[in-house]
Amino acid sequence: MKQGIKEQIELIRRGVVDLTSEEELEKKLGRSLESGRPLRVKLGIDPTAPDIHLGFTVVLRKMKAFQDLGHQPVLILGDYTARIGDPSGRNKTRPQLSGDDVDRHAATYLEQVSKILDLDRVEVVRNGTWFGAMSFLEVIHLSARSTVARLLERDDFQKRYRDGVPISLHEFIYPLMQAYDSVQVKADVELGGTDQTFNLLLGRTLQKEEGQEPQVCITTPILPGTDGVKKMSKSLGNYIGVSESPQEMFGKCMSIPDALLSDYYLLLTSEAEEEYRTKISDHPMQAKMDLATRILLDYHGEAGARLGKEHFEKVFQKRETPDEMPRIEIDRSQVEDGKIWIVSLLRQANFATSGGEARRVISQGGVRVDDQRIEDPNAWIEIRDGAVLRVGKRRFARIEWTA
């Protein structure tokens, strides 16, 4: 802990929406500085999907900032809460996951988290540790800690209630569980997206009731997805996953609307505000390439960043064929006289989920074999080993065929 309170707060404040409260944080930091005891900074992850995307890294990076300042990250793996489904920001009930799914996801999550945080210096706890041991009576007691009216104050519940979208009873329990996690780990600070505000604040309430000092709540913005409108999420398909290939990741970064540039710089890099603002107004496209490169550095290192950039320049700026592409092996039973039906080829390459879709892209001129546009859905094409099949702007495959 080499930095003073002011400096620490300045770093912590970057890109945050709310900090409840700054005075409390100042006090905690001061005490920590004196005693040499790091603050316990809590962040909960529910392993609901197999991947994390950049949206979640916003808050992870905030955690990283604390870690770099010498504080103690406490990562709660919500193995138990994942099985309920956090209703935050949702307009419908989340599916409840099986224990197996959760375990599988948890493992990949940690691996992905390690790209940002130094896992050796992170305390990782599963909240099943305490929830699994609770009796029904204790659950009832916990649920007595809040009221329906208070829960209904929340935007998302209120909206769902107003719109007549069902709210299941178990979803009401979720915020209490998250709050109880804070009690269990004696959090000094809890991080979360703005959609977590209510849950974070409830943590304070519960801690106070338990005689603990309430946690400081820090919320970060919700990162918009590549469509520039909705929040980044896997189910909306507008996400950039941290374990995607460099090519894919670079391309997706380039496809974000310009309007998002400064948000992305602010939340996903540590570049100073003046610098990126200038860059963006000078040359938006250059600024975007630079942003993409910076993001790739975090997940793929220098080599990966270079690879992603070169691929982008080659394929999309110069419109050339990429160096690497998935290979497809042709199913021999579909071949007659060395020829194959174009629709069948597209399906084998997984470029169309149905024959109808294949026919459509073909007749609309989206399909090329070796740069030759194929517009007849009934066409049979000569198979050549190494031929390049292309659909739309970005889907490529190389045909593997030995006669």
Next chain:
RNA sequence: GGGGAGAUGCCAGAGCGGUCAAAUGGGGCGGGCUGUAAACCCGUUGGCUUUGCCUACACAGGUUCGAAUCCUGUUCUCCCCA
């Protein structure tokens, strides 16, 4: 427990006995323009061995020459009363 409303394609939302694979909008996909940005324009969007056939409007039955549309039951949701 009683009463009322409702369940349509990826989403929202029309249709309320034939002309409905289902209006319209959003999203997606493809094309054009371009900086894989935005904006804009065009096309397309259930499946198939595609000028035709098959499966579809919560589920199961029924009425009818014919049902997304009418009837009965079931499931689920919302609202009001208790």
